[in-house]
Amino acid sequence: MKARATLTSMKVIAVGLLAMLASMIGVGSATAHSVVLSSNPENGAQIAAAPERVSVTFNEALQESFASLTVVGPDGNLWTKGDPSVEGATVSAELGELGQAGDYTIAFRVTSADGHPVSGTRTFTLTQAGSGTPGAAADSSGDSGSGGIPLWPFVAAGVLVFGAGLWFALRTPRERN
Template identity: 65%
Template sequence: MKRLGTVLLALVGALMLAAGPAAAHSVVLGSSPEQGSEIAEAPEQVSVTFNEALQQQFAALTVVGPDGNLWSKGDPIVDGPTVSVEIDGLGPVGEYTIAYRVTSADGHPVSGTRTFTLTQEGTGTPGEAAAGDAAPASDVATDDGGGPAVWWFVVAGVIVVVAALWFVLRKPKA
């Protein structure tokens, strides 16, 4: 019984070592235009709102049309939890992609995309052709790392448990 108690204590200790710090990053609460919405006219600006204030530096926000051209004008503006960029009209009917990359309050970059559909031809003038993907093609925030890999903690925990089991279950020399 004493050995079983020691094994359980070692297991609990290993599991506690394996628990890393929580890494909560900014998450999207909404956008204007909203994800998947259909609009007939171009708004004056496009914005994405997060659950916490964003850092001012390194923000990127673009709008790419179905023609592959940029429709956003100028640099993005960060105002608390919202990043926005001006647009001067839209053009062809179809799906537009809002690509964002911001720095969350904890210093981690968060990026993703949102889409909306223009239902009536616009009169805006396109910018240059978009150069590749400005962000991953998903609405899920991504993490570029920066913290310790969780699997290191898991490996360390397994090693501790195996060592504890070996120590407890070995046969003592007579």
């Protein structure tokens, strides 16, 4: 009788481990996000004059909601004009004439087609000063997190549920008199 219970317990553990392994197989593809393919100006480019619009292009379509695209100059001011627009896989904003020569940072935050937020920066250098007028000072209170919902609470909950199920399956029933 005890050998049968041990064999049953081993089968339950094996099935549980296989189920856990099978559920983890798809994790790699589920965490893929949009990636930047190019920008205008290109990352690290040295330009003499600003383009009319600055843009960042991704490998997949973007959601139009909540897109953000700004250019911050070496003076710490915003240089984009108006709200960004999304067309397919590209987010862009009007730029206009820039000011002093130096490094400019394109900061973006978009929502990919699968609903995950993607953010980052690209830089370019203006080699000749322009006559543009800067916008407001860039907000220095932006969050530095990766964005999105943290994964660890879901992993912890899954481990707890799996452990409770395994405990319930392996516990030895009490004999009734």
